[in-house]
Amino acid sequence: MTGLVSRFALIAVLALSACDDNPPAKPAPAKTVQKSPAPTPVVPAPPAVAAASPIAQTINAATFDPAASDPDAHRNLLIRVQTLLDRAHFSPGVIDGRDGTNLTLAIKAFQASRDLPATGEIDKALVDTLTAADGGAVLVDYQITAQDVAGPFSPELPKEDYEAMAQLPAMNYHTPLEMLAERFHMDEALLQLLNPGVDFGAAGTNIVVTAAGADTLDRKVDRIEIDKALGQVRAFDKDGVELAVYPATVGSTERPAPSGEWAVRTLAPAPTYTYDPSRLTFGKPKAKLTIKAGPNNPVGSTWIDLTKDTYGIHGTPDPKLVNKRASHGCVRLTNWDAKELGSAVNKGAKVIFMGAEARVS
Template sequence: MTGLVSRFALVALLAVSACDDKPPAKPAPANTVQKAPVPTVAAPPVSAAASPLGQAINAAAFDPAAVDPQARRNTLIRVQTLLDRAHFSPGVIDGRDGGNLKLAIQAFQKAHDLPTDGEISQALLAALAAADNGPVLVDYTITQSDVAGPFTPQLPKEDYEAMAREPAMNYHDIVEMLAERFHMDEALLRELNPGANFNQAGATIMVTAAGADTLPAKVDRIEIDKTLGQVRAFDETGAQVAVYPATVGSTERPAPSGEWAVRTLAPRPTYTYDPSRLTFGKPKEKLTIKAGPNNPVGSTWIDLTKDTYGIHGTPDPKLVNKRASHGCVRLTNWDATELGSAVKKGAKVIFMGTEARPA
C-alpha cells in the first residue's frame, strides 16, 4: 500500500526561465557613413523526423514475412504510439513486445470488432490509421527551460528518509523528463537520437507524437481488473473511453474487492510514510515526501473511499504491471494524469477478478 497522501495540499510548480538581453548598440560617431548591415540567413533546422529512420518508422507497415529485426521494431514503435493516442495505453513506448502491448492491442481489437488475439496485423494497423494517420515521430527543439530543470539527484529506491530531505521530487535529468513527456522509454529516446546533446538548448531531437493526456469525455466509472493488471474507464453512457496497464496490489498487500468510489483528486500530491500503518520500509518516524514526478505516488493521486487506497502515478513507468505495488493501483504518470483530468468525484471504482502478482 502506498501510504497516506495529503488530499488537498498542492505544491506550486516552479517555472525556470532564462533570457539573454543584448547591450544597447553604441551610436555611430558624427560625420561618418554607416554601412548597411549584411543580412544573415539562418541555417534551416535539421529535421530528425525526416531522417531515414524517422521516415521508416512513420511509414512502418505489417509484414508477416519480415525477418529484419529493425523493421519489426519500427512497426512496434508505430503501433504503440498510435495506441497511446487512441487512449489504449501500451504503457511506456519502447518498441518492444510485451504483456502491456498485448493487452492494449486486445482492448483495441475488442472495441473495433477485430479478432482479439493481441497480435499486430494489417487489420489492426488499418484500424489504427483510419482513426489517426498522423506521423508517430516528430521533431522537438529543446528549450532553455528544459535544460534549466529543476532536477533532483537520484536516490536509492524506498530511501524515504533521504527523499523527505529533498525540497521536491523532480526529474533526475533532462532525458528522464523528455522521455516521460513523450511517453517514451529513456533507452528509446537515446536510440532515436544517437550523439544528441540533450542539454543543449536549440538542439532538435526526434520524439514520439504521443497522446495529449486528455480524454474525450468525463469518466463516470472505473473498472480495475486485478487478473489482467488493467484499468478501464467509462463515461456516463457506459462507453469505454480509455484503457491503461496497471500494477494492482501485491501478495503482501492485496488490493480490495468490490465497489468503491472516487473521493477526491490530488494533482502533485505529497506522500506520507507512516510506519504505524505500513508494513514496508525502515523509517521509525512519520515522514512527508514533497511533490514531484519521482514522488513514490508520482504526479497524480486519485483518492478512493477505501481508506488509504488510491490510483496513482509512479517514478518507474517501465515497471507498471511488471512489479507488485504496496496495495494501490499504479499507472504511468501520464496515464494517471490523463485519468485524473477526466474522472468525476463520486465516480464508481469496481475491483474485479483475482489478483495476480506481476512477473
C-alpha cells in the first residue's frame, strides 16, 4: 500500500495517504553495489521447549530425502526450512508449509550468501547448512494468555471500505487467531492445522507454534536494495554485509515505484493512514479520510519514510499476499519484516530501487 506523508514531529504519529499514483521523476541511476557474504546469524533462543505433540516432533526432526514422495513429509520439511530461514533473516514471508515464489527467493538468497549453488531448491546441502548453524526446535509449545484474548479486537471490513475504517477507534487484529498467527509469522491455516479443534480465544489453552525470528537485527542497516523485478528487499550494514532479505510487493506496471537512489527520512512505528481523493485514482470516498493506527491499517504497523515524497516501505494487513499482488507504488512487507527492518535502519540510509516492475495492477 502507499502513502502521502505529512510533515510531522519525530515524537508524533505519522499521518499517511496512498502513494502518489503518478509515475515518479527519474533520478540518477543507482550506483553499482558489491554484495558481501553474510556471516552466520545470531539466532535467538526459542520461546519455549520443543513441542510435545507427535506432529511437532516429526516436523522438528524433518530431513531432506530425495526419494520421499509423501506430501505430508514434504510439508513438514517446508515448515522446518521456512522457520530456519526466518530465524536466519532470509524471510520466506508467511510460514505456511507450502512451496512458492517467496520461499524460492529466500532459499536462493541464503544459498548465495553461503557459497552454495543458488538453485532456489531444497536439497541436502541447504538443509545441512541451515541446521548446522541452528539446530533448535522449529515448533514449540505456547500457552494462550488472558492478555492474548482480551483484545480489543476490531471488526473485519471490506479491504477498500475506507469510510467504514475511518469510523473505527483503531485498526486492531480481528481475532486472537489472527493475532497469534502474526506473532509467530504463521499463516492462520497452518496454525489451525497444527492445532486441530483448538479454541484460540480460550486463555490457558496450550498450542503449537513456530519458534520464529526475533524481529531484530544485530547491526544497523545502512543501505537497502529494492529489487522491483524480483519483489525483494535486501538490507546491508555500513561494511556492505548482507543482514537480511525480505519478500516485498513493489509497485506495479500501472503505478510504478521510484527508480534510482533515495534515502530513509524517518520511521513511524504506528502510522495512521490518510485517504486523499484529490491525489488518488483508486477507492470511492469523495472526502479526505484518516484511518487510525494498528496492524490492520492499510499500511500495517510500521512506516519507513523515504526522501522521495509520498513513498515508503511499510507493513500490510494481508501478509500472505506479499509479493503476490500489486501495490500503488510503495514497498509492502509483512508487518514483522517491516518492524525488523525499521528497528535497525539508520536515518539517512541509502535506498536503491533497481529493475522494473513485472506485476500488472
